Amino acid sequence: MADRLRIRFVKLGKVRFTSHRDVARMWERALRRSGLPVASSNGFNPRPLLAFGLALPTGAESLAEYLDVTLVPVEVSRPENPDELGCLAATLSEALPEGIDVVALSRVAGGADSLQQEVTLCSWDLEVRGVTASELARSVERLLDAPSVSVRRERKGRIFDDDLRPAVRSLAVSHHPEESSCGAPTWLRAELTTRPRGVRPRELVEALGADVMLGRARRTQQWIEHGGERWEPLSAGLGLDVAMAAHAWERAS
Amino acid sequence: MRSLWPRVEPLLDGVSKPARYIGGEFGAIASVHGPGQVAWLLVYPDTYEIGLPNQGLQILYELLNERADSVAERAYAPWVDMEAAMRAAGVPLFSLENHLSAADFDVIAFNLSAELVYTNVLNLLDLAGLAVRTADRHSGHPLVLAGGHCTFNPEPLADFVDAFVLGDGEEVVGEITEVVGTWRSGGSEDRGEVLEALASVAGVYVPSLYRVSRADGALAEVVPVSPVAPPRVEKRTVADLAAWPYPKRQLVPLTEVVHDRLNVEVFRGCTRGCRFCQAGMITRPVRERPEHQVQEMIQAGLARTGYDEVALTSLSTADFSSIEETVRAVMSGACGDQPVSVSLPSLRVDAFTVGTATEIARARRTGLTFAPEGGTWRMRRVINKLITEDDLYGAVDAAFANGWRRVKLYFLIGLPTERDEDVLGIAELARRCVEVGRRHHRSPTVVASVGGFVPKAQTPFQWSAQDTVAELARKIHLLKDACRGVRGLTLRWHDPEASAVEGLASRGDRRLGAVIERVWRAGGTFQEWSECFDLAKWEAALDAEGLSFDEVVHRPRAGDEVLAWDHLSAGLHRDFLWSDWQDALSAVAVEDCRWTPCYDCGACTDAGLEHVVASNVAPAGGSQGTGQDLSRGDRVPVRFVSSIGVR
Numbered sequence: 001m002a003d004r005l006r007i008r009f010v011k012l013g014k015v016r017f018t019s020h021r022d023v024a025r026m027w028e029r030a031l032r033r034s035g036l037p038v039a040s041s042n043g044f045n046p047r048p049l050l051a052f053g054l055a056l057p058t059g060a061e062s063l064a065e066y067l068d069v070t071l072v073p074v075e076v077s078r079p080e081n082p083d084e085l086g087c088l089a090a091t092l093s094e095a096l097p098e099g100i101d102v103v104a105l106s107r108v109a110g111g112a113d114s115l116q117q118e119v120t121l122c123s124w125d126l127e128v129r130g131v132t133a134s135e136l137a138r139s140v141e142r143l144l145d146a147p148s149v150s151v152r153r154e155r156k157g158r159i160f161d162d163d164l165r166p167a168v169r170s171l172a173v174s175h176h177p178e179e180s181s182c183g184a185p186t187w188l189r190a191e192l193t194t195r196p197r198g199v200r201p202r203e204l205v206e207a208l209g210a211d212v213m214l215g216r217a218r219r220t221q222q223w224i225e226h227g228g229e230r231w232e233p234l235s236a237g238l239g240l241d242v243a244m245a246a247h248a249w250e251r252a253s
Numbered sequence: 254m255r256s257l258w259p260r261v262e263p264l265l266d267g268v269s270k271p272a273r274y275i276g277g278e279f280g281a282i283a284s285v286h287g288p289g290q291v292a293w294l295l296v297y298p299d300t301y302e303i304g305l306p307n308q309g310l311q312i313l314y315e316l317l318n319e320r321a322d323s324v325a326e327r328a329y330a331p332w333v334d335m336e337a338a339m340r341a342a343g344v345p346l347f348s349l350e351n352h353l354s355a356a357d358f359d360v361i362a363f364n365l366s367a368e369l370v371y372t373n374v375l376n377l378l379d380l381a382g383l384a385v386r387t388a389d390r391h392s393g394h395p396l397v398l399a400g401g402h403c404t405f406n407p408e409p410l411a412d413f414v415d416a417f418v419l420g421d422g423e424e425v426v427g428e429i430t431e432v433v434g435t436w437r438s439g440g441s442e443d444r445g446e447v448l449e450a451l452a453s454v455a456g457v458y459v460p461s462l463y464r465v466s467r468a469d470g471a472l473a474e475v476v477p478v479s480p481v482a483p484p485r486v487e488k489r490t491v492a493d494l495a496a497w498p499y500p501k502r503q504l505v506p507l508t509e510v511v512h513d514r515l516n517v518e519v520f521r522g523c524t525r526g527c528r529f530c531q532a533g534m535i536t537r538p539v540r541e542r543p544e545h546q547v548q549e550m551i552q553a554g555l556a557r558t559g560y561d562e563v564a565l566t567s568l569s570t571a572d573f574s575s576i577e578e579t580v581r582a583v584m585s586g587a588c589g590d591q592p593v594s595v596s597l598p599s600l601r602v603d604a605f606t607v608g609t610a611t612e613i614a615r616a617r618r619t620g621l622t623f624a625p626e627g628g629t630w631r632m633r634r635v636i637n638k639l640i641t642e643d644d645l646y647g648a649v650d651a652a653f654a655n656g657w658r659r660v661k662l663y664f665l666i667g668l669p670t671e672r673d674e675d676v677l678g679i680a681e682l683a684r685r686c687v688e689v690g691r692r693h694h695r696s697p698t699v700v701a702s703v704g705g706f707v708p709k710a711q712t713p714f715q716w717s718a719q720d721t722v723a724e725l726a727r728k729i730h731l732l733k734d735a736c737r738g739v740r741g742l743t744l745r746w747h748d749p750e751a752s753a754v755e756g757l758a759s760r761g762d763r764r765l766g767a768v769i770e771r772v773w774r775a776g777g778t779f780q781e782w783s784e785c786f787d788l789a790k791w792e793a794a795l796d797a798e799g800l801s802f803d804e805v806v807h808r809p810r811a812g813d814e815v816l817a818w819d820h821l822s823a824g825l826h827r828d829f830l831w832s833d834w835q836d837a838l839s840a841v842a843v844e845d846c847r848w849t850p851c852y853d854c855g856a857c858t859d860a861g862l863e864h865v866v867a868s869n870v871a872p873a874g875g876s877q878g879t880g881q882d883l884s885r886g887d888r889v890p891v892r893f894v895s896s897i898g899v900r
């Protein structure tokens with residue numbers, strides 16, 4: 001039975017401008033440097049078996065990115081206890097670029113579903129420019145009241161009109177996540193479903209009005225939902241406070 | 254000096270590949286600029302993806318940051334969308350480490366690896382907020398330097414660059430740092446002072462200290478107007494690569510770039526003597542890195558970076574004396590305990606090389622590339638690329654037998670003395686390679702890639718005419734006809750118009766500066782990118798300056814003509830180059846002097862240097878390494894030392 005390691009990490013600061021594929025390559029190199037016995041795919045061009053969750057749009061930050069690493073199924077010694085896992089987290093963070101840090105790490109049962117299948121909802125903090133807070137509140141209300149909200153998308157060279165309303169579970173004007181001083185930019189807090197078709201933060205914000213522009217976008221949580229309950233694939237642990245990490249970053253970058 | 258990052262960041266949401274502009278690579282050094290330190294901005298005038306892997310730039314970056322009296326940061330050419338956003342927001346060219354304005358540096362140094370980037374050099378100076386012409390800049394402005402292969406004819410950029418560095422940069426960057434540091438600390442306002450001091454550094458060419466005169470429509474002479482400027486500037490050569498195990502901290506980018514792997518230089522220089530090859534001619538002699546150092550660099554580099562691929566780089570890696578030992582060491586895990594693939598960027602055309610390539614490629618057996626360059630044996634003797642048809646078919650047979658599915662062949666057209674039968678010979682060779690492939694596969698693929706020959710300064714072909722666009726197009730047409738209907742054969746060709754412009758920059762004199770400036774002012778940047786290349790801009794600029802492709806590019810040079818770069822030296826005697834040119838015209842080949850007696854080209858003899866090689870035995874039976882018996886001279890006429898002495 002395949003033996004997996006689930007890792008939660010943050011993506012903050014300048015490194016937010018790298019793509020999902022860039023992040024995958026950073027992880028491949030960091031894991032090789034860590035010496036962890038990562039399993040490889042078979043075939044002509046073997047790749048390490050890494051499964052990332054939902055792609056994060058280039059430019060967005062995140063407090064909750066996930067990665068499942070399949071380990072070589074042999075009886076070699078591997079991290080078991082919290083101390084060893086903590087040590088591994090530190091080694092990996094060290095090998096990763098500035099702004100990408102491991103905040104939790106845990107073994108997962110071999111049979112568990114993939115991250116992509118499990119996660120059905122994401123929470124976002126979205127910085128909005130171009131409108132006042134009260135205008136924004138009215139636009140949000142209108143959007144939530146509308147039975148459908150059309151968005152134009154291109155797929156395989158064809159134009160589609162999709163309805164993004166079903167993907168918006170909740171949407172509200174919030175304050176700046178870390179400070180509530182006046183004059184701070186307006187922020188939205190959104191919960192967006194990933195199925196059947198997700199919605200990108202930019203699409204959502206642009207649907208709020210012609211002048212509304214997305215500033216920073218930050219994914220704050222990914223959720224697994226079941227029987228009316230929800231939980232995160234891995235809650236932040238290792239004594240590392242995710243909000244603290246984000247705060248440190250704000251000051252650094 | 255303030256970080257421009259707060260002004261850069263808002264631009265990045267609206268541009269393609271924003272990770273190009275953030276820096277933060279593993280290995281990057283964001284130094285604090287101390288007082289009294291000379292701050293260098295090293296600039297590669299092409300996109301980040303192309304420029305980041307450049308080894309020359311990375312070596313100097315490390316050396317300058319190691320010194321106590323200097324710091325170095327990097328910049329690359331922002332792509333057109335980012336440039337537009339920067340200009341609209343008033344953001345100047347910036348460094349990637351501390352996001353500082355380029356104008357805050359003491360020295361802006363360009364790496365010139367290709368001629369088509371010249372308009373980008375002007376654009377970057379302008380984006381830095383500087384006047385593009387040397388004469389219009391003053392003492393408060395950074396000094397503008399350039400190094401790299403193109404500096405062996407830097408005349409087209411002579412009006413824009415304060416000083417050029419010829420040859421290896423490892424030693425000279427330190428000397429330049431000292432000169433600039435002394436000048437800066439002296440508080441002098443006189444830019445002429447520092448330029449004179451730079452001109453007295455060996456290997457440094459300060460074009461403003463030379464007078465160019467013309468007579469009867471031709472170049473008459475280029476002579477120094479300052480007593481410190483040497484009449485002929487000799488290139489710098491690092492005698493022993495073992496003293497320079499760099500880069501030690503190769504940059505690992507955060508985003509995709511070309512050659513994204515560990516690169517270890519195994520030797521510098523090449524004496525195979527291919528007459529069209531500027532890189533080979535200007536980097537003599539051969540200096541190998543000791544085998545143990547190569548292995549140490551691989552081991553340390555893999556552990557540090559996490560790469561799973563290492564490229565052994567040089568102009569002809571199969572000629573490295575310790576190639577087998579090195580490959581064996583890497584493959585057997587002596588350089589690290591994780592599986593690694595090795596790539597050889599340049600293959601020799603023989604079965605041994607294919608065997609090695611197969612052994613080291615592990616699973617990625619997609620395609621192998623060979624470069625016979627000429628379509629017939631006569632043509633290949635003219636260019637001194639001594640590959641027989643049997644060599645090629647043997648190598649191709651070995652490739653397909655070893656499970657490779659695609660073979661790529663590189664050729665040049667427009668070579669000196671070329672006839673249509675030589676051009677058609679390319680199609681014939683490629684067709685027969687497909688047949689060889691059929692012995693092993695049902696549907697083998699052979700790609701014949703054809704480039705237009707551009708004569709380069711400091712090579713035996715510097716006197717040759719370059720084919721016109723129409724003539725190259727005609728030859729491509731001949732090839733298209735000949736390849737039509739051959740299953741498994743694909744023909745690719747390089748745009749002849751781009752070759753024409755490359756020819757302008759490669760052998761032009763100082764008058765080309767005004768042409769380059771016009772093309773840049775007309776918006777002609779990124780000319781090496783087909784989506785940006787615009788021949789019409791070059792034609793209009795030539796017209797306006799009273800110049801023509803015919804004069805600069807398509808005209809053969811006479812033996813007694815003063816060449817625009819005659820006052821600069823890559824170590825090669827002009828009479829050696831001339832006699833090699835004459836040999837070429839009569840299809841006479843020469844040996845590789847690594848393994849046979851010296852024929853006194855000048856590279857070693859004048860500079861007190863010698864080849865540094867671990868083995869003086871030629872590979873696979875011949876000095877050209879192709880299994881031929883050159884000694885009897887029956888199939889390959891070979892000239893030996895004595896006969897060259899007759900001048």
Ligand code: SF4
Binds near residue numbers: 524847853
């Ligand atoms: S000087 Fe002699 S040995 Fe040195 S590169 Fe020239 S021909 Fe070869």
